[in-house]
Amino acid sequence: MTTSYLHLTPDFDLSARNTLALKARSRWGAMLKTVDQVPALFALAAERGLPLRILGGGSNVVLSAEFDGITAVVATRGRSVVEQTEEHVLVEAAAGETWHDFVVWAVEQGFGGIENLAGIPGTVGAAPVQNIGAYGAEVADVFDSLTAFDTVEKVFKTFSSAECAFAYRDSVFKHQAGRYVVLSLRLRLLRPWKPNLRFAGLAELVDSPGLDPRTVMDRVLYLRGSKLPDWRVTPNAGSFFQNPIVPPEEAAPIVAAIPAAPNFPQADGRTKLSAGWLIEQSGLKGFRMGRAGISERHALVVVNLGGADASDIAALAGHVKATVKARFGIALHEEPVFL
């Protein structure tokens, strides 16, 4: 099935398009290579009465085994320096670019500001949706603006940081899931560069002579590699649960019983706990259930042991949540989106 703009592939296999490598197929598939194809595709789907879902790098999703509609992969390309002043560099990338390649591209030009976010799987378009973060930084810190297609009003829109309502692993795009398709992202990297070395494994770089963004990036990649399983080897979706942010009365009994429990007081009076620690303390690190399991290397990572589909992942996640709730009284929430 083709239009002047779009080619739809029947019986589209998505198992190589999600980092959990789940068995997943879609009745139709499309590759979106230009921004103009986005409204055209939504019009086509509406005309044919077909459900439509949008996929980036597939690194933060649990895909259903069968989807009776169109799955469109955002595959737009392009990176550019929009403006350079003494105070900042504005850089922009198309949503379909790989996030990590964008970080490397910036670092190679000597632009600092996103080196702590190196190695995060997924695309540029997905980065603001869950406000990706690691090593004491998140995309909101350097965000300038983004453009998106509003699938309800059928217009292209520009979003400021305030309009995105960023929070820990959260934005307006999560709350209005499916409404907006992010098309490009613009970041404001401040000058002079100030390294962000607050995170434990990075602090030892403080006072390194001639420290540059590349050295920090290399250190981040080393730390990630030493902790997190590589999805190309052991299929996974990164952190599978968010770190729970709970009222003090829920955190207090845990910290009183086990003083070593990682706990981070938040500005709003609540406390952030470590989901990985809660899962490990519940005896689930390395736990296996059917074709899915908890990584032996990091308790926050759910892995596909071979041949899993969404039902295996859902069953395992349900078991983990119930076990942690029973042991600590804490409700965990999944980070990936179930599509």
Ligand code: EPU
């Ligand atoms: N921990 C355990 N057992 C484990 C893993 C961790 O007890 O198996 C405890 C340790 O005490 C450790 C603490 O949990 O000190 C925190 O672990 P880690 O430093 O690995 O960070 P995290 O909170 O588990 C978060 C992000 C990661 C990000 C790292 C590094 C979330 C949900 N996850 O993990 O993001 O890479 O910090 O900054 O916020 C992702 O989102 O996919 C992701 C990998």
